[in-house]
Amino acid sequence: MDTARIAVVGAGVIGLSTAICISKLVPGCSVTIISDKFTPDTTSDVAAGMLIPHIYPDTPIHTLKRWFKDTFDHLYAIACSAEAADAGVHLVSGWQIFQSIPAEEVPFWADVVLGFRKMTEAELKKFPQHVFGQAFTTLKCETSAYLSWLEKRIKESGGLLLTRRLGNLWELQPSFDIVVNCTGLGSRQLAGDPTISPVRGQVLQVQAPWVKHFIRDGSGLTYIYPGASHVTLGGTRQKGDWNLSPDAQISRDIFSRCCVLEPSLHRACITKEKVGLRPVRPGVRLQKELLAHGGQRLPVVHHYGHGSGGISVHWGSAMEAARLVSECVQARRTPSPTSKL
Ligand SMILES: Cc1cc2nc3c(=O)[nH]c(=O)nc-3n(C[C@H](O)[C@H](O)[C@H](O)COP(=O)(O)OP(=O)(O)OC[C@H]3O[C@@H](n4cnc5c(N)ncnc54)[C@H](O)[C@@H]3O)c2cc1C
Secondary structure, three states: OOOEEEEEEOOOHHHHHHHHHHHHHOOOEEEEEEEOOOOOOOHHHHOOOEOOOOOOOOOOHHHHHHHHHHHHHHHHHHHOOOOHHHHOEEEEEEEEEEOOOOOOOOOOOOOOOEEEEEOOHHHHOOOOOOOEEEEEEEEEEOHHHHHHHHHHHHHHOOOEEEEOOOOOHHHHOOOOOEEEEOOHHHHHHHOOOOOOEEEEEEEEEEEOOOOOOEEEEOOOOOEEEEOOOOEEEEOOOEEOOOOOOOOHHHHHHHHHHHHHHOHHHHHOEEEEEEEEEEEEOOOOEEEEEEEEEOOEEEEEEEEEOOHHHHHHHHHHHHHHHHHHHHHHHHHHHOOOHHHHO
């Protein structure tokens, strides 16, 4: 059996998890990750890393739920193992609160997270401006720790990591047999996809070790997510904004919104401001494409467009991407009837 040379382009959470799933699912292949940026410089590093799914209008709910459940189960096993601290994955409990009763009091993911229930009157007293809430335990990824841990796994299984910026995917022909495009927002250029665009997010990291519960406004705009070394305060959703520099006025606004939900944060000290551009698209693109030029062919699997919820579904969608890669490898190894002529 000849070795299929697979290039995964992109080293955010989607590229790294896809590379690992390919190594596990496709025997007899070599995996090389090619990216212009690696941790700690990707969008994935900016993510707060909470496992709460975001709806993509063009991705069916049953698919989204499957990806979320696969991701939750995978990370829960890590959180319960001796690897939890190194991987930066842990359980966190808290509240999602609403200023009016939401259309879906019990969301589609309620039976995936742990201990989902409606908040009691006593719990809601903490949030006088809110009338309804959901209490549950979910997982949080400290994304920079998690990405480093994934990179280590890739190297241990023989994978290579190369720093390189691509102008187009065809540059990888003939050095690779199959290309997996996990470039997030970079796909606007690399896949010529005008439907993907940035939604800017700014977050603060603060020292507030007394905050133990997460608090998320149901709109998803304001949140307080405690982690292992800091608490993340958010956020913003600025459509079409490419500015990667933190804005001081926005930081003040985030801080004051969070202090309304958790007044004790007034004592917290801000240690970092971070900005990331969410790769937003109407739906995740998970699709095979055959590029052809002058009689040469290059199978590509596209896997990008995870928007505001890539951490929440990465492992489930990576497993699906790996299945598409496996089909490309099978097709390569099965001679077409015309090739015998
Ligand atoms: C402020 C903020 C908070 C968030 N919070 C959460 C959260 O709590 N939970 C959640 O589930 N999600 C969250 N997200 C969303 C999450 O960050 C994204 O969905 C996820 O990181 C997308 O991962 P990705 O690997 O597709 O993209 P990226 O992390 O952007 O990776 C893309 C990779 O492709 C490479 N690349 C691009 N173009 C090229 C090129 N031409 N040549 C070579 N390499 C290239 C880049 O260098 C990079 O390595 C948040 C996002 C932001 C901004």
